[in-house]
Amino acid sequence: MFKKIKAAKAYLEHGDEFAQGLVPDDAVVLDTPSDAARPAIDAALDGAYEPAAELLRSSRGARAWEDRDVDVASLGRLSLRAPQWLDSWREAAPDDPDLAVVDARRLVEQAWEQRSHDDASQVSAEQFAAFGETLERATERIQQAVDGSPGDPVPWAIALRHARGTEGDRGTFERYLDALGSTDPHHYGARYEAMQYVCAKWFGSHDEMFSFAQASVDAAPREARVQTLLLDAVLEHVASEESALTGNRDRVEEAIARARGYLDANPDAGHHLTAQTRNVLARILFHLERHREAYEQLQAIGPHATSYPWRYWGDAREEFLTHRSHIVTLAAGAS
Structure with a gap:
């Protein structure tokens, strides 16, 4: 008291x-x-695609994959609310590889919005049907993004998320994961999507998820964003079992330390x-x-x-x- x-x-x-x-x-x-993306988004809201095209052309040239991943996600979500600028981009430069990656992200985002992030038991048959149809439409666009931007891990992150939604088999998953070796094996976005594939609520288990996350952080430099993946695995476990934090406190403390190490190593990151x-x-x-x-x-x-x-x-x-x-x-x- x-x-x-x-x-x-x-x-x-x-x-x-x-x-x-x-x-x-x-x-x-x-x-x-x-x-960096704000001016491109403001321009897109006015119907102009050129700043977005320049932003992504620049990140591709600089091989700034983590920045590119976040910006592609922002632009993909934006295109669901305001598609006119993307339509103009398609008309002006239909073969632009940066257009392909944004369009692929748009379709996959749309599919997951149609499905919702609810547990499968709470998703209606109509939602599942729309989800599957949109993912099917995304297949060709993802391949175009992969082919148009060799060495870029962002399309592979999208492909891994797509594989989870389409219940792609292990062979497909492993091929996508192997492809990261020729791009950026430590890319956070792709590793996060792969971790989701092997977690318990999808096609793996808690043990496989933690093994994958641990191997990913052990192989990566301290300053790499993928160092936070072990914390994501802890969060995933907690989301399904609130008692998970008491099961392996050493692992939880390591996950926190890895995430803090990443933040300390990148004090000026946006x-x-x-x-x-x-x-x-x-x-x-x-x-x-x-x-x-x-x-x-x-x-x-x-x-x-x-x-x-x-x-x-x-x-x-x-x-x-x-x-x-x-x-x-x-x-x-x-x-």
Whole structure:
């Protein structure tokens, strides 16, 4: 009882101070694009495709695969809401390899929106039918993206996500994964999609998922974004079994350390490369009742909430704000 009274007193003394250390709720936006992509997105909303084409041509030339992956995702999602600029791009340069990769991402995003991220038992037959039809339409576009941008891992990340949706066999999965060896074997986006394929809710198990994630981080440089994959595996396990954090605390601590090592090694990386990691960290630290550490991640996140991981528990933005409020209360009460 006295411990609860002390926590309540601490919250009354420090709660406002902690809340003021974060951006207001109405400033929080899901999945904000990279700073480099903002002008391209603004132009696309006005119907112009050229800045987006230049952005992706530049990242392809610089082999900036992690930036390219995030920007392709932003542009693919945008095209579902405002397709006119993409239509203009198709008319002007139908064989552009950067157009192909955005279009492939658009179709796969559309398919998953049609299906929803709900458990399969909650997805209707109509949703499954639309999901399958759209994935079928994406097949040719993905191949065009692969052929048009040799050495680029981003189309292979899309292909791996497509394979999961179409229930591709292990042979197909392994071929796609092997193809990364000639592009970027440590590419986060492709490795994340491969990890999803081998997790328990799809075609593998928790053990296979952790083995894959561990091998991926062990093989990668400390500064590589794929170092965060072990934390993603922990999150995936927690999403299906909340008691998972108590099963192997050494692995959980290693996952946190790997993610923090990546963040420390990339202090100047843009929010588009770090915000998701910080969102996952905040969620895991909340589960571990390490509320001050979770609060520190929220401060670093600022307005940049990410759909993943929060969508696993409901409306992503609402879940982020609800957990943020809880973390503020608990962190202040622990002062």
